[in-house]
Amino acid sequence: MLKKLLPALLLGAAGFGAGALVARPTAAEPVTVPLLRAAQELLGLHFTDAQLDSAKGAIGRNRSSYDALRKINLPNAVAPALVFDPVPLRLRLAAPAGKPGPDRMAPIGKVKLPANRDDLAFYTVRQLGELLRTKQVSSVELTEFFLARLRKYSPQLLCVITLTEELAMQQARAADAEIKAGRYRGPLHGVPFGVKDLFSTKTYKTTWGSVPYKDQLLDEDAAVVTRLRDAGAVLVAKFTLGELAMGDVWFGGQTRSPWDLKQGSSGSSAGSASAVAAGLVPFALGTETLGSIVSPSTACGTTGLRPTFGQVSRAGAMALSWSMDKVGPLARSAEDCALVFRAIQGEDPRDVATLLRPRAAADFRCAFDTDVKKMRVGYLKADFESPYPSQGTDKATLDALRKLGVELVPLDLHNLPAGELAFVLSAEGAAAFDDLTRSGRDALLVNQGRNAWPTTFRAARFVPAVEYLQAQRARRVLIEDVDKHLLGLDAYVGPSFNSPSLVITNLTGHPAVVVPNGMRPNGLPATITFTGQLYGEAKLLALAKAYQDATDFDEKHPPLNF
Numbered sequence: 001m002l003k004k005l006l007p008a009l010l011l012g013a014a015g016f017g018a019g020a021l022v023a024r025p026t027a028a029e030p031v032t033v034p035l036l037r038a039a040q041e042l043l044g045l046h047f048t049d050a051q052l053d054s055a056k057g058a059i060g061r062n063r064s065s066y067d068a069l070r071k072i073n074l075p076n077a078v079a080p081a082l083v084f085d086p087v088p089l090r091l092r093l094a095a096p097a098g099k100p101g102p103d104r105m106a107p108i109g110k111v112k113l114p115a116n117r118d119d120l121a122f123y124t125v126r127q128l129g130e131l132l133r134t135k136q137v138s139s140v141e142l143t144e145f146f147l148a149r150l151r152k153y154s155p156q157l158l159c160v161i162t163l164t165e166e167l168a169m170q171q172a173r174a175a176d177a178e179i180k181a182g183r184y185r186g187p188l189h190g191v192p193f194g195v196k197d198l199f200s201t202k203t204y205k206t207t208w209g210s211v212p213y214k215d216q217l218l219d220e221d222a223a224v225v226t227r228l229r230d231a232g233a234v235l236v237a238k239f240t241l242g243e244l245a246m247g248d249v250w251f252g253g254q255t256r257s258p259w260d261l262k263q264g265s266s267g268s269s270a271g272s273a274s275a276v277a278a279g280l281v282p283f284a285l286g287t288e289t290l291g292s293i294v295s296p297s298t299a300c301g302t303t304g305l306r307p308t309f310g311q312v313s314r315a316g317a318m319a320l321s322w323s324m325d326k327v328g329p330l331a332r333s334a335e336d337c338a339l340v341f342r343a344i345q346g347e348d349p350r351d352v353a354t355l356l357r358p359r360a361a362a363d364f365r366c367a368f369d370t371d372v373k374k375m376r377v378g379y380l381k382a383d384f385e386s387p388y389p390s391q392g393t394d395k396a397t398l399d400a401l402r403k404l405g406v407e408l409v410p411l412d413l414h415n416l417p418a419g420e421l422a423f424v425l426s427a428e429g430a431a432a433f434d435d436l437t438r439s440g441r442d443a444l445l446v447n448q449g450r451n452a453w454p455t456t457f458r459a460a461r462f463v464p465a466v467e468y469l470q471a472q473r474a475r476r477v478l479i480e481d482v483d484k485h486l487l488g489l490d491a492y493v494g495p496s497f498n499s500p501s502l503v504i505t506n507l508t509g510h511p512a513v514v515v516p517n518g519m520r521p522n523g524l525p526a527t528i529t530f531t532g533q534l535y536g537e538a539k540l541l542a543l544a545k546a547y548q549d550a551t552d553f554d555e556k557h558p559p560l561n562f
Helices: 008-014 033-043 049-069 089-093 117-122 125-133 139-157 165-180 223-230 270-277 294-300 334-344 381-385 391-403 423-432 434-439 453-460 465-485 501-508 537-550
Strands: 160-163 192-196 234-239 260-264 284-288 303-306 326-331 376-380 407-411 491-495 512-519 525-532
Touching: 033 049, 089 465, 117 139, 125 139, 125 165, 125 334, 139 160, 139 165, 139 192, 139 234, 139 270, 160 270, 165 234, 192 223, 192 270, 223 234, 223 334, 234 270, 270 284, 270 294, 270 326, 294 303, 294 512, 294 525, 303 334, 303 537, 326 334, 334 512, 334 537, 376 381, 381 391, 381 491, 391 407, 391 491, 391 512, 391 525, 391 537, 423 434, 423 453, 423 465, 434 453, 465 501, 491 537, 501 525, 512 537, 525 537
Parallel strands: 192 234, 192 284, 376 407, 376 491
Antiparallel strands: 160 234, 284 326, 303 326, 303 512, 491 525, 512 525
């Protein structure tokens, strides 16, 4: 039987749920040499029968430990004692950073209320903030305006899970009272926004986009929700995400791109990107583990910032991969992303990753007066030269950067171990959702295909601890190799997808900002990705803003003929 051929070493940890092909082994099932022989064949090991016989006692005791550990309550919010450190030795040894200076923002000029109020839907965060500061519009008016758009367009886009209308109106009225009294908190004060529904909020459900959790209430506000509240922003909605942060299919259907309702918005920050692109909110928060800001920003034509790992607290956010999850904004421009990032970044003892910044890192300040002519920017030459659908728009972006006086330096990131390390994500995800798998509730998820989470989590049970740790050691080598490749560069630019950069930098923790740069043959927006040095968001966003100031792709929006 298949059950008896599969090794107890692995099946003891696997705990397949309902609907699996293999039954759950009992604790009493003995660990035998034939079982271990099958195990080592699966794992590519070559021990003799005598060696396996000697080891079977220890393996059986390990299995008993697994059974005992499963009786400990470990909800998703409990992080491992091990914390991923993305800092290369060069930065660890660098001199301490000086005190950060003031924000250096570009002049905004006079902002006027449009004759057609519908035009407010596509105003930037900074423009709306200026209208609020100068009292040309109230937060209550803006909040009612965006709530109406959310109610009108979400049924077609399927981008909203929960409208937080009562809370939003309370926050809007409070913002108006403070602004009227002269207690202005900054450019986000009174500006409506939404969050991906993996961030917890008091009194409102936090569904993680998934059937098993669709009625989940978590009695806390996520760190980023609190920080945006402290900045005076107004929470109007919780947006869709593909179930458990993969794809764009959630328990209510598939979230759509506002550019083409036949196309999904990609994932997993699906609703955040769709809503921002459609002008339903000025900005929203998303997360990225392996492309979940870059991909929906591309499908929907938004600007998305994936900050350096550990720059933004994940307290109160669903954990998928403790060593790869990152929180960032999706908005209309790099400038808007900077304003939001400034509000949400910083240390938080509830997320130990935020405490690991090296001495050379300083708190973020906007630096939009940076002279891009003095920047050395790498470009992934081989990736740009190999054929892919948006190659023409990407080459036009390189031309635009050269016209701005940016020094472009050829860069090659091939032959670095990256794809081979991707199983780290699935192993951590399987641990984060251990109870879901072992209880059989994974059968409730909408997607049950070969590449869906239920299958991925089950397969990850067969990742040996030794190989997981070896992957983390190889990841340390990758961090140092990438640091050497980027030495002397302020940032680099590459295709959003026709490149190993997306996988590499999500493993190393580097920041990236994805910006629209044209249209693809399928009628959806095209994007290009700027990647910065670790903790180098200031220069990275300054470069992206310079490009956006020289082009108009970030100002385009879908016609919404539905």
